[in-house]
Amino acid sequence: MRLMPTALPRSPTPPEEPALTVTCVGLPSDAAGATLCVGRFESPVGPLIVMGSGGTLWGLGLAAEIGEDAVRADLARRWPGTRLVEAPEAMAPIVGALLRGRGEIRVRLVGTAFQTRIWRALLEVPSGAVIGYGALAARIGNPGAARAAGRAVGQNPVAWIVPCHRVARESGAEGGYHWGLTVKRALQARERAEG
16 A cells, blocks of 8 residues: 655745835924934945834934944934934834835824925835926925925935935936935935836
């Protein structure tokens, strides 16, 4: 008598994690006394410095061109009176979701009404696309505010996730980038490659 091998029951295939979604939260604008966890992470576009609290991202800076110390100082200046604690493990799930392009990231966006409208409008620009500063301003109902839109883009506290790298001059010239043009080009190339 010949025995047939018994097939082991297959474990169910885990459901695919949803595409990356970004949820904006407006926590109180006064950050004094808050404790922010800080972490440094490697990424395909260079080192990331990440700050946040309670599972919410407050700041993300890209250090490949301007250096880690400059990024840390830039982000820390945005929240005077906070206590910074090195705790990369607290920020790792957020960075993991970003690098996978899947999951959910909560971001704290606090600024002027104009800035927050610009930053939210950036979230609507598709990956791989580029929009002009004037067109971005027009999206929020201020078509003559291209320069103000440019300033708001440059003050975005959560680079890459709120995709300020997707903005260029109306002429098609790439314009500046707070974290350096090399980083902007790398982010755009990554998005084009992902198609």
